[in-house]
Amino acid sequence: MKVLVEFAWTLSEKVGRKYVWLDVKAEELNLQELFSRILPSILGEDLGKALNELFLNKEVFVVVNGVIAKDLAVKVKDGDKVFLQPVASGG
């Protein structure tokens, strides 16, 4: 399956790119696997781990297809778009 992961703002600076296409041999995976296994394998162990910690500390929004993910059990499947941005507010 193919999943688009977008990084915004300071995350894109840290990651060094604005997005990455994931090509994973699976029908679906959850965010836990995405953060702990898939992203570290592409972006490097340290960066993957850092993203995971940011999410656990609620310092980053993880938006799956326009919906804020409430926990790491949220599923991601083929064609999905995952958007990551440091927490912000206002309006």
Add this chain to the structure above:
Amino acid sequence: MPFPVVQHKLYAYAGRILWIDLTSKSYSTTDTPSDLVKNYIGARGFGTKILWDQLRPGTDPLGPDNKIVFSVGPLAATGVQSASRFFVTFKSPLTGGYFRSVGGGQFGAEMKLAGYDAIVIGGRAEKPTYLWIHDDVVEFKDASHVWGAMTTHASEHLIEETDRNAKLVVIGPAGERLVKYACIQTNDNRSAARGGGGAVMGSKNLKAVVIRGSKKPEVFDREELNRLIKEQLDIYMKNPAFEGFRQLGTNSIIYLFYTLGHFPTYNFRQAELENVDVFRPENLLPYVVKRGGCYACAMGCWQFFRAVKGPFAGIIWDKPEYETQCTLGSLIGITQREAIMYANMLCDLYGLDTISTGVTIAFAYELYEKGILTRREVDGLDLRWGDPEPVIELIRKIALREGVGNVLAEGVKRVAEIIGRGAERYAMHVKGLELAAYDPRAAKAHGLNFATSNIGASHMYGWSAPEIIGFPEKVDPLTAEGKGALCKRLQDEMAIYEAAGICQFPMSSGMVPLDLLSKMLYAATGVEEFKKLEYLIALGERIVNLERAFNVREGFSRKDDVLPERFLREPYPRAPARGQVFELDKLLDEYYAARRWDPKTGVPTRNKLEELGLKDVANELERLGKYIR
């Protein structure tokens, strides 16, 4: 004489209310009553209660009998963070109902330092006037020489001839010409923007209020308050949203909110925007050349943008906020950031609310596209989506009421009535107030807040953080169930914080938890009741109910708690809210049930009002025949 009650010593409060009559050029002061403090805290609470007491139903919003109330909370100028906002309360020329507008900067704190919890202004000056208030002295000064001047130019003159360190609120040419959505500007570029407060000042021939104070509020327990302020700062520093606010303010969430289904486009008709990437935070950050903040606020969410290229190059101005990037940008299909910056600056200079201005112009663009307005009727302008040039021209025309601008200056509701020909279908407002930059179909409690808010479609009346950013708990934004109760809770909470004079930004991100606010209020004022959270929650509800009663007295009812037809009939076109419409009746029923208001009329029941200590209000509604037997 208002509020004749026995006085007790008030800590943290200035302890006085200033009453000004522009007609007779006279003024008086009264002590701030203890019962007003206990029942309404201050700021928005004071404004609401004073307006209810002072206005008779049917008062002309632009007549001398309307009052404009400037008020601050007890925490202003005490060192508490983000607590010195000023509130402006008046009967709105745009909605015909109760209105409260909020501004930041330094003016609120200066009011307190000059010794006033509220300044109530009525009457109409014979000629252009400004008020020069320095501590106990109030002077009625001729403003003829700055009448017609833009806000910045007028500010510069008035500061020069009074006191270099004075703070002021001022109106621009739009307010003088009674543009229905003219705003009130401060001399540090903040706005109490919404609802037409600038027009109310203009109708009174009041160009500005300049203020300077030298008093310091005495607090009940300074040591404890200082400890709590340190705790507040600690929470700020640890909050993940804090740095975002400092770096980019509300511009940090534009692209995110677009992803979540907000940041509407093309007069709320669409949800897609080509080239939306220009609003990603990393693409906006390079525009920042300077930062700043309001009085005693560590967040400092002001950023100044510099435009260096294209036809709008050469400006450094306060950035367009999230709302403005939408209303003067995406709602008209514009993604040229420099053009939006320029349009935003013009609105500030002329003294126009950027939200209402943008929504009104987007409305004109859609009418033009549909052939409801012809090119001749829009003074020969070619209103093509995405073209910013006509926007710039229309802002000027609106502010000066020239040509088609004279009609557009009335706001979309009235414009639709004037034009007819089916134009009302495209007029995006609630109760006459143009919609803020959210789609009600993509967050139902937030949409319900738009529909039921006593000031019309304001995002600031009950911002639905649980739906929009999933804080403090995540709530599915698309379901209707439970949203009546959620909307009520959010509106009541907002009323508590605004009665204390606290800014919405740190509040809605959890930086000022209610128990901390309660402790700070007690440490500052010594009012025992403020220690109890349930007391504060009831107090917030009291304010919302009194605001509703004001509107009921003016003839508002369930029929006014509506949303534009577009949201009720047209399915939302893209993920994440694809196919959603707004289930108005169901949501309203749930909301009225949560509020214990009459479901048929939307009027607060006698039982509810009495429970909140508003028996006299219930009696008045009864006397006016507002309760159907």
